[in-house]
Structures are given as C-alpha cells and as structure tokens.
Amino acid sequence: MNRIWIWPAAIALYVAVAAAQGPTDRLNADTFKDFAFRSIGPTITTGRVSDLDVDPKNPSVWYVAAASGNLWKTENRGNTWTPIFETYGSYSLGCVTVDPRDSNVVWLGTGENNNQRSVSYGDGVYKSTDAGKTWKRMGLEHSEHTQNIVIDPRNSNVVYVTAIGPLWSSGGDRGLYKTTDGGQTWKAVLTINADTGVTDMAMDPKKPEIIIAAALQRRRQVGQLVGGGPESGLYKTTNGGNTWTKLTKGLPAVDMGRTGLGMDPKNPKRVYALITAKGEKTGMYRSDDEGESWTRTSDYHGWDPGYYNEIFVDPHKPDTVWATQTNVWRSEDGGKTFKQVPLQGVHVDYHEIWFDPTDDKHMLFGNDGGLYETYDGMKTFRHFTNLPLSQFYRVSSDNARPFYHVCGGAQDNGSVCGPSRTLNRAGIRTSDWYTVGGGDGFQGRVDPEDPNIVYAQSQEGNLTRLDLRTGQSVNVRPRQQNVTGMSPEDLDAEIQAASRGRGGEEGGGAGPGVPPVGPPSGTPPPAGATPAGAAPAGRGAQGTPEAARGGQVPPAGGQGAPPARGAAGGPQGRGGFGGRGQMLGRWQWDAPVIISPHSSRRLYFGGDRLYRSDDRGDTWTPISGDLTRNLDPTKLPIMGKVWPPDSVAFNQATTKLSTITALDESPLLEGLLYVGTDDGLVQVSEDGGKSWRKVEQISGLPEHSYVTDIYGSPRDVNTVFATFNNWQRGDYKPYVMKSPDRGRTWTSIAGDLPERSGVWSIVQDTDTGNLLFAGLEHGVFFTVDAGSHWVQLRGGIPTIQARDLLIQKREGDLVVGTFGRGAFILDDYTALRDVTPQALAQDAAMFRVRDAYTYDELGQIGAVWGDPVTPNPAFGAAFTYNVGQSPGTDAKLVLNVTDESGKQIRRLTLSSDPGIHRVTWDLRGEPPPPPQGRGQGPGDQEQQAAQFFGRGGARGPLAPTGRYRATIGKLAGDKVTNVGQPQSFVVIPLPR
Numbered sequence: 001m002n003r004i005w006i007w008p009a010a011i012a013l014y015v016a017v018a019a020a021q022g023p024t025d026r027l028n029a030d031t032f033k034d035f036a037f038r039s040i041g042p043t044i045t046t047g048r049v050s051d052l053d054v055d056p057k058n059p060s061v062w063y064v065a066a067a068s069g070n071l072w073k074t075e076n077r078g079n080t081w082t083p084i085f086e087t088y089g090s091y092s093l094g095c096v097t098v099d100p101r102d103s104n105v106v107w108l109g110t111g112e113n114n115n116q117r118s119v120s121y122g123d124g125v126y127k128s129t130d131a132g133k134t135w136k137r138m139g140l141e142h143s144e145h146t147q148n149i150v151i152d153p154r155n156s157n158v159v160y161v162t163a164i165g166p167l168w169s170s171g172g173d174r175g176l177y178k179t180t181d182g183g184q185t186w187k188a189v190l191t192i193n194a195d196t197g198v199t200d201m202a203m204d205p206k207k208p209e210i211i212i213a214a215a216l217q218r219r220r221q222v223g224q225l226v227g228g229g230p231e232s233g234l235y236k237t238t239n240g241g242n243t244w245t246k247l248t249k250g251l252p253a254v255d256m257g258r259t260g261l262g263m264d265p266k267n268p269k270r271v272y273a274l275i276t277a278k279g280e281k282t283g284m285y286r287s288d289d290e291g292e293s294w295t296r297t298s299d300y301h302g303w304d305p306g307y308y309n310e311i312f313v314d315p316h317k318p319d320t321v322w323a324t325q326t327n328v329w330r331s332e333d334g335g336k337t338f339k340q341v342p343l344q345g346v347h348v349d350y351h352e353i354w355f356d357p358t359d360d361k362h363m364l365f366g367n368d369g370g371l372y373e374t375y376d377g378m379k380t381f382r383h384f385t386n387l388p389l390s391q392f393y394r395v396s397s398d399n400a401r402p403f404y405h406v407c408g409g410a411q412d413n414g415s416v417c418g419p420s421r422t423l424n425r426a427g428i429r430t431s432d433w434y435t436v437g438g439g440d441g442f443q444g445r446v447d448p449e450d451p452n453i454v455y456a457q458s459q460e461g462n463l464t465r466l467d468l469r470t471g472q473s474v475n476v477r478p479r480q481q482n483v484t485g486m487s488p489e490d491l492d493a494e495i496q497a498a499s500r501g502r503g504g505e506e507g508g509g510a511g512p513g514v515p516p517v518g519p520p521s522g523t524p525p526p527a528g529a530t531p532a533g534a535a536p537a538g539r540g541a542q543g544t545p546e547a548a549r550g551g552q553v554p555p556a557g558g559q560g561a562p563p564a565r566g567a568a569g570g571p572q573g574r575g576g577f578g579g580r581g582q583m584l585g586r587w588q589w590d591a592p593v594i595i596s597p598h599s600s601r602r603l604y605f606g607g608d609r610l611y612r613s614d615d616r617g618d619t620w621t622p623i624s625g626d627l628t629r630n631l632d633p634t635k636l637p638i639m640g641k642v643w644p645p646d647s648v649a650f651n652q653a654t655t656k657l658s659t660i661t662a663l664d665e666s667p668l669l670e671g672l673l674y675v676g677t678d679d680g681l682v683q684v685s686e687d688g689g690k691s692w693r694k695v696e697q698i699s700g701l702p703e704h705s706y707v708t709d710i711y712g713s714p715r716d717v718n719t720v721f722a723t724f725n726n727w728q729r730g731d732y733k734p735y736v737m738k739s740p741d742r743g744r745t746w747t748s749i750a751g752d753l754p755e756r757s758g759v760w761s762i763v764q765d766t767d768t769g770n771l772l773f774a775g776l777e778h779g780v781f782f783t784v785d786a787g788s789h790w791v792q793l794r795g796g797i798p799t800i801q802a803r804d805l806l807i808q809k810r811e812g813d814l815v816v817g818t819f820g821r822g823a824f825i826l827d828d829y830t831a832l833r834d835v836t837p838q839a840l841a842q843d844a845a846m847f848r849v850r851d852a853y854t855y856d857e858l859g860q861i862g863a864v865w866g867d868p869v870t871p872n873p874a875f876g877a878a879f880t881y882n883v884g885q886s887p888g889t890d891a892k893l894v895l896n897v898t899d900e901s902g903k904q905i906r907r908l909t910l911s912s913d914p915g916i917h918r919v920t921w922d923l924r925g926e927p928p929p930p931p932q933g934r935g936q937g938p939g940d941q942e943q944q945a946a947q948f949f950g951r952g953g954a955r956g957p958l959a960p961t962g963r964y965r966a967t968i969g970k971l972a973g974d975k976v977t978n979v980g981q982p983q984s985f986v987v988i989p990l991p992r
Contacts, residue, residue: 026840026884027784029792031915035831035880036795037780037816037824039388040406040420041870044433045413046370047389047820050112051095051352054364057103059356062364063132064371065093067112067351068120068820069389070798073132078373078384079865084132086798091778091820092120094146101156104131107183109146113199114351115167115218115227115258115306117589117655118391118411118819120777120801121732122146124173125161127183138183142166143173147199152208157182160189160241162213165197167220169730170639176201176213178241189241195219195639196231200310202263202271204290209240212247212271212291214259218306218649222678222706222728223633223657227306227649228257228276236291250294252281257648258305262313262321272313272321272335276305278648284321284335297335304653312353316360324350328365346372346381349412368412385430386868388822390416393590394804395817398446398454402855402990404808406815406823407454409441409590415456416441420813420825425857427869436466437473442590449600453616460656461587461607465617476617478605479582485621494584497608585609586628588659588678597667606660610675610689623689628658629679629704662722666712674720674743676707682722684743698746701735702726709761715769718742721749723759723774734759736774736787749787754778761805763814768833773814775802780816780826784835797824812850827873831880831916844893844968845882845980852877854923854961855990874920877985879966881919886912891972893979897921898965905959910968921966923987925956961987 048067055061064072064081071085071093085093090110099105111122124141128134140146143163152158158180165174174197176190190198196217204210213236217229233256234247257276264270273285273294284298302309302325314320319334326348328341347369356362361377371384391411397420398405407417415437422428437444437456447453452468455476466473476482480491585607596602603613608628611620633651635642643650655678662676671688675681680703682695697703705724713719720743724735734753737746753759753776761775770786780802781790797816804817814826831847839845863869879895887893893910905925911917963986969976 026914027789027791027835027837029794031840032791032793033795034911034915034917035793035826036918037793037797037826038873039796039822039824039870040418040428041388041430041822041868042390042416042418042433043385043388043430043822043868044416044418044435045390045410046383046385046387047391047413048349048368048411049352049366049371049389050093050114052354052364052366052371053096053098054354054356055098055103056100056357059358061103061131063096063098063106064366064387065096065108066387066389066820067114068092068391068801069387070800070820071096071108071132072387078371078382078386081384081386083798085126085135087794088126088135088799089123089137089778090121091798091800092122094122095149097149097151099151099156100153101151105129105156106132107149107151107159108135109143109149109161111143111145111164113145113147113164115145115164115220115225116304116653117220118393119145119167120819121166121727125149125183138179139186140173140177142171143177143197145197148201150201150203152203153205154208155180158208158240159183160201160203160211161186162198162201164199164216166730167218168728170194170219171730174198175215176211176241187241189237190215190235190244192217192231195229199258200261202261204263204268205265206268210236210238210268210290211241212236212261212263213244214261214273216258217639218257219639220306220654220728221636221638223631223651223654224636224638225306225649225651225654226638226643226647227652228255228278229639229648230255232256232259232648234259234261234273234291247291247294249292250287250296251275251285252277254278254281255648256281258309260302260309260311260323262311264313264318265315266318270334272311274300274302274309274311274323276301276309276648278646284323284331284338286335298331298338300329300331300335300338305649306653307349308351310351312355315355315357322353324353324367326350328353341378343372343378343381346383347412385866388870389820390822391819392803392817392823393441393819394443395806395815395823396443396445397806397808397815398451399448399810400451402853402992404811405446405451406825407436407444407446407456408817408823409437409444409457411819412440414438414441414458415444417446417454420808420811420815421872423855423858424861424872425859426862427871429861429863429869430867436468437464440589443593445593445595445603447600447616448595455593455595455603455617457591457593459589461583461591461605463591463593463605463617474617476613478584478607478611478620480584481582482618483584483611483620483622490622490625491584494609497585498583586656586659588661589655590661592660592663594663594665596665596670598665598670604663604665604673606663606675608659610660610663610673612689624675624683624685624692626658627660627675627683627692627694628677628681631658631679633657662707662710664710664712664720666717666720667714668712668717672712672717672742674710674712674722676710676722678706680704680706680724682707682710682743684720686742693743695743695746698737700748701737701746702729702731705735708759711762711764713764713769714766715764716740719769721762721764721772722746723762725758725760727758732756732758732777734774734776736762738787749783751783751787751790753781753790760801760803763805763807765830765833766807766809767830771832773805773807773829775805775816777801780805780814782832784832793826797821828878828880835882835916840882841884842882843885843887843979844970845884846895846966846968846983847880847882849877849879849966849983849985851986851988852921852923853990854958854987874922876920876922877964877966877987878918878920879983880916881910881968882916883910883912883914886914887970887972891970894969894971894976895919895921896967896969896976898967899959900963900965905964906956922955923959925959927954927956930954959987961989963987 050067051065094113095109106128108126121144126135145164148162166172176198200214217231255278260274262272282301308325312322349368352366354364392408418433439458444456587607610624666672673685675683709723711721757777765771801819803819812830816824895908897906967982
C-alpha cells in the first residue's frame with residue numbers, strides 16, 4: 001500500500017521541482033541566441049596578423065591567423081573573407097599550416113607567438129579535416145602560446161609543434177611536441193624546464209628527421225620582463241627528436257633570448273639564426289654545416305625580441321634573408337649586411353612574409369595594420385581593408401544626431417570614430433569612419449554636450465583634444481608648463497618619475513606625420529561639424545627603431561599623409577609625446593581619462609596621481625599624491641629571483657609599474673571619485689580629491705591584482721563595482737566585486753562566470769539595478785540577479801576579448817569594444833530589464849519596445865570593394881519577445897500592430913521556437929493584394945520576422961507618426977487569442 005501512495009507523491013514532487021527549476025534553467029545562452037550583436041567594423045584600421053598560409057595546391061585559398069581576431073579564409077585571393085574559427089575556445093592565434101599532401105587538413109596553433117604586454121593566451125592545437133569548416137582540439141591545452149606547426153613532408157601524421165608555454169607563469173605544455181598519429185597522442189621530444197619553451201624550428205626539407213630548435217626562457221609580469229636566460233639555446237636532432245644535441249660552437253656563451261631561425265630550402269646546410277643575447281652578443285649568426293658550427297655575420301638585431309625576431313630565407317634568391325621588425329630589413333649577402341626595405345604606403349610592425357613559390361615578385365606581408373600584397377616586387381601594394389581586426393583597448397560614444405558615434409583606441413592604429421548607423425540603406429561604410437588621433441590608440445572621450453570636441457590618447461598619457469569643425473588638434477597632457485597647484489617637492493618627484501625610462505612600444509603606431517582628421521568627405525559629421533580630410537592613421541608610414549623601442553619620434557620625416565586642412569599642432573605621428581622633456585609622473589600604457597558627468601569641461605586623468613582640469617585640458621591641478629604602491633620593478637622577483645639590470649631584454653617594452661588603470665566619478669554625487677591601480681589598490685575620495693581612503697585588501701581577491709575597471713553605480717550613490725585580473729600570475733579566474741558602502745566592504749559577484757576568462761569591464765543598467773553586463777576575456781555576459789547567475793550573449797559576436805563596455809543611455813544600446821574584432825552594438829538591450837524566470841515561463845511575452853524613428857532611407861550610396869559595409873539595424877520598430885512554449889502544430893504566433901483607435905495596421909508572423917527572438921516592423925501597413933489572376937502566397941499578407949518587407953515588391957503605405965500598440969496573439973484558423981500584455985510605443989520623426 002505504501003508503494004501505491006509513495007509513487008504518485010514522488011511524481012508530484014518531481015513535477016513541482018521541475019516547474020520550479022524550469023524557468024531558471026531557461027536563463028542560458030541558447031535562450032538568448034537571437035538577441036544578437038551587430039558588428040560596426042571598422043576596417044579603416046585592421047589589426048595584427050600573426051601568421052598566414054596559402055594552400056600549396058590552390059593558390060587562391062589563403063588562411064590568415066590574426067593575433068587576436070580569430071582565423072580567416074579566402075577562396076578568391078582576398079576579394080572576400082570568411083571567419084572560420086568563431087565559436088571555439090580561443091581568439092588569439094599563433095600559427096596556421098595547410099597539409100602539403102592534403103589541402104583539407106589544416107592545423108591551427110592558438111595563443112599569439114609574441115610576448116608583449118597585450119598578448120592573450122590560447123588553449124591548444126586544433127585540426128580541421130574539411131578545409132576549416134569544423135575543428136577539433138587535438139591537445140596541448142596548456143601550451144598557451146605556439147609559434148610553429150611543421151608537418152613532415154613524407155608523412156602527414158607526423159607533426160611538430162613549438163610550444164612556447166605560459167608567459168605569466170611557469171609550467172604548462174612547453175617545448176617541442178611531436179605526434180605520429182595525426183594528433184591523437186603527443187610526445188614532448190624536447191623539454192628544458194618549467195620556464196623554458198621552444199619558439200622556432202627549422203626542418204631539413206630533404207631530410208625531415210634533421211631539425212634545429214630554438215629554446216626560450218622568458219617571463220612577463222606587470223611592468224616587468226625577463227626576455228632570456230641561461231636555459232635558452234639552440235638544439236639539433238638528426239633522428240626526428242629521439243635525441244638532441246645542444247649547439248654551442250660559435251654561439252654566444254652568455255644568456256640568450258629569443259632566436260629566429262631560417263633554413264635555406266635549396267641548401268639546407270645553410271641555417272640563419274637571429275639571436276638576442278646578453279651584452280654585445282646579439283646579432284645574426286650563420287651556419288654552413290647545418291648547425292654544427294656558427295659564425296656571427298652581423299650585429300644586426302631585431303629591436304624588440306618579444307615582439308619581432310622572426311626571419312625568412314628567400315626561396316628564389318641565394319644569400320637573401322629577410323627580417324621583420326618595425327620595418328622590413330633584408331640582407332643579400334648571406335647575413336653580412338642589412339638594409340631597410342622601403343615599402344611605400346604599408347603599415348609598420350611586421351610579423352609574417354609569404355613568398356609565392358612560382359613568382360618572385362608576388363609576396364604577402366602580415367603586420368600590425370593587417371595584410372598586404374604586392375605583385376610587382378614591392379613597387380605597389382594592395383591593403384586588404386576587408387578584414388575587421390581592430391584591436392580596441394577602449395571605446396566611447398557621443399550624443400550626436402541623428403545617430404551617435406562610437407570612438408575607439410586601437411592597438412598601433414590610432415583612434416577612430418564612426419557612426420553607429422547611417423541614413424544609407426547600404427549601411428556603415430569604412431569611409432564613414434575617421435581618424436581622431438595617432439599612435440597606439442587608447443582611452444578617449446567625446447564631449448557629451450558638443451560632439452565636435454573629441455579627446456584621443458596614445459601611449460602613456462599623450463592626450464589630445466580635437467575640434468572636428470576646424471581639424472585643430474591640441475596636446476593637452478599634463479606637463480610642467482600647464483600644471484598648477486603642485487609643490488616644488490612634488491613637481492620634482494613627478495619629473496624624476498617621468499625620467500626613469502619608458503616602457504617602450506608594442507610596435508610602430510600610426511606613423512610620423514599622420515595627423516588626426518575629421519569625418520570623411522560625404523559622411524554626415526556630428527551636428528555642426530565640418531569634415532576635414534586626410535589619410536587615416538597607419539597608412540603609409542615607415543617606422544623608426546627608436547619608436548619601436550619607445551623612444552621619442554621626430555615630428556616629421558615619415559611617409560605619412562600631410563596634415564589636415566586647418567590642422568595645427570597635431571600629435572607627433574605615432575602618438576608623439578607632447579614635449580617629453582616636460583612629462584610628469586608615471587603613466588600607464590592605457591591611462592584612464594574621464595569627462596565628469598557633472599561638468600562637460602571637467603576632465604580627470606590618472607597617472608600615478610590624479611589630475612583634474614576644468615578647462616578641457618588646457619590646465620591641470622593634481623588632486624592627490626601618489627595613489628599607487630610605488631613599486632620598483634627592478635627589485636621584484638620574477639622566475640624566482642631578482643634579475644640584474646643587464647639581463648636579456650630586461651624590462652624592455654613594458655608598461656610602467658604602479659600606475660592608475662581605472663577611474664570613475666559617481667554620476668549621482670559630484671566629487672565621489674574612485675581610482676584603481678595596476679598594483680592592486682582601490683582609492684576612494686568623497687570630497688573631490690581633498691582626502692583619499694585606501695583599500696589594500698579585499699576578501700577573496702589575490703593581493704596586487706590589476707584593477708581593470710571601476711564603475712560608480714548610476715542607481716545607488718553608495719554602490720560601486722570593480723573588476724580585477726590576476727593573469728600576471730597565471731591566474732585567469734574572473735574577479736568581479738561590488739561594494740554597497742563606497743568601497744569600505746566588498747563582495748564577489750562573479751557567480752558562475754567561467755573559471756578561465758578574466759574580466760575587463762563592467763556596467764550597470766541605468767533603470768534596473770540587478771541588470772549588469774561584464775566584458776570577459778572570451779565574451780560578453782549579463783546577469784539579471786545582480787551577479788548570482790551570468791549568461792553569455794553569443795549572438796552575432798565571436799569568441800573574442802570584450803575589452804570595454806559602455807551603455808549609450810539615450811538609445812539604450814550596449815556598445816562593446818573588442819580587442820581584435822572592432823566594435824559591436826547590442827541595439828536596444830532594454831528588453832533585458834524585464835527578463836525574469838517568471839517571464840521566461842509564460843507561453844509568450846512581449847518586452848518593452850523602444851520608440852521607432854521614421855525617415856527616408858537613402859539608396860544612392862552602395863558598397864564597393866575596398867570600402868566594405870557593416871549593416872544598420874533593420875529600419876522600423878523592433879520587438880523583442882519570448883516564447884516559453886510552442887503553440888503547437890495547429891496554431892502559430894503572430895504580432896498585431898494597432899493604432900490608438902485599435903485599428904489593425906499590420907500583422908507579423910513570429911517564430912514559435914522557444915527562446916528570445918526579435919522581429920522588426922517596417923512601419924508600413926499591409927501590402928496591397930496581388931494583381932487579379934495571381935495566386936496569393938502565405939507570406940503576401942504577413943511580414944515575416946526580421947524581413948525588410950517590400951524591397952523590390954509591392955509595399956503597404958507608410959504608417960504616420962503617432963502611438964501604436966503591439967500584442968502577441970495565437971492564431972488558430974481565423975481566430976486570434978491574445979497572449980501576454982501588450983506594449984505601447986511611438987513612431988516619431990528622426991531627430992536631426
């Protein structure tokens with residue numbers, strides 16, 4: 001008897017639990033897959049290329065591995081590209097190799113092969129057996145950085161991988177790995193120790209069992225780098241890796257760093273090695289007996305070995321070897337002398353060269369500006385401006401009409417701005433974007449009351465103010481001449497801090513002589529602006545080694561474009577430094593600057609102390625002392641010890657340590673300031689900087705964690721959010737903290753964020769306090785419960801670093817600046833304010849609707865090759881709705897649009913699949929019936945979801961401005977039953 005009663009009770013309990021859990025379970029990425037981002041580019045700047053390969057059996061098929069923008073394939077020599085690695089575990093790539101025996105087999109090594117400050121990490125080696133359509137991870141998940149995948153030309157199952165290993169910590173998969181079964185299993189055939197990996201290798205094409213490999217000991221931390229050590233060196237095997245011999249004869253007997261290897265394919269006995277070494281031993285070395293002995297042929301060096309140091313032996317010309325660095329250098333006498341190769345109109349900072357095996361005048365170059373091709377021996381070049389690879393550190397927006405603009409600071413490609421949408425039916429063209437600053441672009445701002453005033457920034461606090469009406473750019477960084485209110489002692493301390501050396505650059509920047517420019521000709525600028533034309537940053541500049549190392553750049557002499565009309569005092573090309581001799585203090589590579597939400601003329605700018613300007617940067621006043629720990633990078637241990645200053649690449653090309661990295665002012669209380677630093681401090685002032693309260697320890701947060709963002713709540717004056725990274729110690733966990741009492745106590749709200757994806761940015765909705773967005777190393781996440789449960793938004797955006805987030809309050813848009821794929825917009829995210837487990841459990845529900853703009857779309861402008869476009873949002877009123885349960889096979893969901901009198905204006909067919917969906921009404925009434933005698937298809941009377949109805953066909957009349965109501969209904973036969981609550985919205989003329 002008990003069993004009879006227990007069984008129904010158990011069923012009832014199960015049903016109750018399922019009912020309770022079901023709605024919560026729907027808060028997942030799949031539910032929101034149609035809630036999609038929209039890419040807005042740009043390709044006015046592309047981005048860093050790590051590697052490329054061309055199908056040896058089909059020269060029209062190329063694969064391009066972006067340093068931080070995923071993998072791209074073309075089947076028509078670059079006329080069009082397809083991203084083919086969008087949803088996998090990494091976006092940072094080091095190498096790509098097509099199997100010479102089977103073009104369907106493509107190998108991909110994740111994790112960029114450089115060691116610079118902005119490098120990300122990978123998650124192993126992938127393989128495709130269908131020419132890139134699908135991928136499978138084959139292993140080496142903890143290699144983090146790879147440089148080469150080399151296939152034995154005799155046997156496609158034999159593959160070698162050079163695994164450099166983790167940059168920020170010891171251990172991982174380091175060394176030279178080999179598989180003999182196509183990647184099913186791997187063997188570490190050359191390992192040194194937990195701090196030393198293998199960067200490069202050269203295989204004898206005639207005797208593939210002969211390999212020379214370059215080992216590298218290196219480690220980076222914030223503000224620190226050791227680029228070599230006693231464990232670095234060259235090794236040789238003659239039996240496919242079974243045994244190895246360390247090569248020493250003729251090589252430096254001191255600590256070595258990164259080595260680039262090249263073997264003459266026609267004469268494998270000749271091997272070149274570009275070696276970084278301690279003291280005066282750096283240079284080009286050559287062996288004519290396949291590595292047994294070496295001769296130093298030249299003192300040529302590749303400047304920054306953490307960023308360059310690769311060499312390429314010319315397959316066509318004997319004794320010719322090419323070296324990539326800020327510019328391309330070439331030796332035509334077997335490595336004895338090197339000359340810079342003039343590449344007119346090509347971006348600087350090179351990482352890859354490909355030689356056409358059948359045409360010695362046809363070459364491809366990969367650099368920080370993307371991909372370039374020449375067919376005439378480097379006389380002219382084609383730049384592939386259809387690769388959207390911009391690496392944005394930061395983004396900002398304005399309040400321009402009719403549509404706001406998005407500005408971004410891009411790695412080595414200056415600062416650019418472009419419209420969030422346009423009046424043109426074609427969409428947003430590359431030519432709609434314009435350059436506002438040079439150098440490596442970083443955090444910039446736009447005056448919220450005057451969109452013609454744009455602040456742009458290049459490395460280490462080089463801040464400029466540009467007036468788009470005149471094209472005039474003024475350097476407004478704090479300098480000795482424009483800083484007031486500082487005591488002589490503090491002034492001297494700041495001058496001394498500035499003189500203690502710079503961290504160097506990650507490459508060349510926009511190039512000498514390239515000024516900021518205004519909106520391009522033919523593009524509607526912000527209201528009241530007058531376009532000014534000039535070449536975009538990064539086009540046509542030959543760099544200098546001094547710039548690559550971070551030295552001062554001459555203001556002229558490059559091959560860039562002339563100044564814009566009306567421009568006066570533009571920045572010195574690659575960022576310039578605005579009078580470096582007058583610099584004050586330590587400034588982060590990416591120094592934070594904000595415009596006060598309480599005064600559009602007031603700026604706050606953080607170096608090691610915080611500065612304030614009340615006249616748009618003309619003058620500055622320090623409002624704090626040093627807000628950091630003021631650590632000395634030369635005295636901190638790295639790889640277990642304190643290294644001497646003459647160590648290989650010691651602290652070369654690093655950021656300055658102990659600087660401000662995050663900054664905000666409460667939008668609700670003037671003078672409530674928050675500061676975060678790279679050495680793990682949070683500082684709070686409640687009186688505009690007169691006094692500061694230091695937060696040194698936060699429970700659950702590793703000491704000295706890097707503050708990536710700090711955000712004063714727009715909802716509660718006492719609440720502040722902060723995000724932290726601890727990747728400098730090999731810890732990739734997400735750290736998201738919330739304080740309800742102005743930083744006195746903190747609680748983790750990381751919830752169920754993925755464990756291996758650090759956090760870069762956080763914003764809070766201005767209306768619903770529990771709705772937060774976080775930008776992570778591998779995507780964008782949101783929470784509707786203040787951080788207990790997070791959901792990834794995957795629609796329309798690939799696996800990519802979401803470096804910066806902002807909310808465009810007027811439009812209710814979420815703007816994402818990615819490091820490798822440009823900017824994305826989530827149009828009208830405000831529907832998420834109404835997302836709850838209960839709402840998702842309803843049969844169907846319509847969320848709040850944004851008012852819709854009506855205007856005439858322009859059709860006279862179209863896309864052309866070289867000026868690609870990204871789409872506008874669909875014209876009309878956008879509706880977001882949820883389907884909790886399909887209506888069944890005998891019914892379908894529809895959306896009825898009625899006017900204020902209740903008259904039906906339009907009926908749209910909706911998706912019946914469970915989940916969140918979007919549909920756009922094109923603001924037109926029902927189309928006219930088909931001509932007499934024509935059959936009427938099922939779609940003739942109803943606009944299908946997300947369709948621009950009537951393009952090329954009959955359309956209904958345009959609806960007048962006014963208030964409308966949208967209601968979801970269940971249509972069965974001729975009967976419509978309303979489902980859920982209706983939503984009201986207004987159709988209004990487009991504000992100009």
